[in-house]
Amino acid sequence: MQIMIVDDERIIRESFFHWFQKSGHKVATAASGSKALEKLGETPFDLLFVDIKMPGMDGIELLAAVKETYPETMVIIITAYGSIESAVQAMRIGATDYLLKPFKPDQLSLVMEKVVQQQKRQSEYNYLKGRLEKITRFDNIIGQSSAMTAIFEMISEVAGTDASVLLVGETGTGKELIAKAIHAKSPRANLPFIAINCGAIPDTLLESELFGHQKGAYTGAVQERKGFFEVVNGGTLFLDEVGEISPKMQVDLLRVLEEKKITQVGSRQPVTVDFRLITATSRNLEAQINAGDFREDFYYRINVIQIEIPPLRQRREDIQLLAEHFLKKFCHETTKRVDRISPHASRILNAYDWPGNVRELENAIERAVVLAKSRILNESDFAFLRPPPAAAPPGPSLREMEKYHICRILDQHGWNVTQAAKALEINRVTLHKKIRRYQLKPDDGEKR
């Protein structure tokens, strides 16, 4: 057990030190509360013996500070000037015990037995917490919110089918992880999973990537190449940012989905293909359909089952769980010793809106771990998380004000027209008219 003795009297520190040394405990000493906190920042301790009367920070203040930042560390208050008030206060703050100096040798052994029992219970609790964490994980997806639990159930249900799945969610919500989970639980699990970010590939290249090409089909096509539809060969094809696909490409994909046949670029020979399609988008495809940017028939073909992944700000109960998971992950990767996130820093993480969702949280924890100077991630480690700049105020006219307000409400509801109309207390048709009148698009909110 790692024990620290905090007492301004050297003779007491030494006495404790020699005593615990005989039981094989690792013992450190500190002459003041601030020195003790410094040491706690460097090394984890299981148990602290803290004297109440000390110059500067007294024992009760130290107890409160320890319980706030290191709740698992047990603290035993020791004093030569005991009073019922200070004993009650110490126990209320979370002291494990309260001893009057000097104590009978038997008394210390009994307290140590109690501490060992408490430590065992803590270990059991940590074990069960770990088990619970496994339960709150679905493959590599983490979440304990009702929204995520419903998604886990949905994944299990749809995995066994061959139906096309459309994943809808803001960027960074983990759409690809969910696609992978569906694939991993499907009968196609032993076959390839190929992910393509349609937004990152120019249209002409995307055609070649998906369909493949014959030698000499175009300049630079020096040899025949199979496209992803063929390479996936019975597996799952995941098209991310499907809203970025051009209307022409949508027609080609629709045909493939209906006929399950493809024709390589530069070839006339159709090839039968077998794959399961999962698509994802961070855009509002219904709005794109209304704006004429997305084909309705293609939308219905890919949207047999829709899974909506809520943004992190709408499932704040997952933030702590995810933050702890990423903390462990990056401590392991960087071999840096960071034990926990302080309660104050946790409050900051919980209050932040995470526009970049889980990915932004992951990056924030990684950055904090890499730059951490102590065992605890504090408020200052997340100083880089700034609230987004306030939107520019609209112009003075009523029209400008209405346009601004509608756009803001649409943004808030992820451009779900039904929900936005409900919030605005107007019907959907009226809202659609206003969207057309003001020529509003999902991107307008970001530009605003």
Added chain:
Amino acid sequence: MTGTTNPNRATPVVAVVPFERVPTTAAKVIAAHVSGYLNLAAETLPPRTIPPDTLDPGRLQYNAASLIQAIEAIPLKNYFKVIALFDVDLFIPLFTHVFGEARQNGRVAIVSLFRLESHADGSSPPSDRVLERVAKIALHELGHLLNLLHCDDDRCLMHFSGGVDTLDQTTFNFCRYCRTALHRALRQGGPVTKPP
């Protein structure tokens, strides 16, 4: 048995030093147990005077740490380990009292009869029980001098006993783990000899 040191010993010898009015029998019992249980030669030395500055005037008890320090200064360098025996009340700043005290891997252990001469209820035990207790404490403290730690097995001599009741329940045995550690320490320790 002699009080003089014997330079260049072939085998390690433990010195048992009684202080002031301590009965010689108790010192001899300790020496006999050290020889019997640890297979070490033990000598009982003539009684000595307690250094007066080790008495704490506030507590009217003798400071165990100060006593150890004072005995370490006595020229007994030819002895492997030293067990000092008292009949005064000992304390360390942490505790109201101690039966004995020794530093891990140190050279001097101290034992007191003071609290061993009565039961927890204040009644007096027979003298053989007192001698049994003092021998247990002496072997326990000698264990610390040989770097043994407190043992979780409440039947082992290295189990910490805070009261005479628990001490009486402890058997005259080291558990197998402590016995192994003891033999290892004795093999490594060897005789302490003066340089020629």
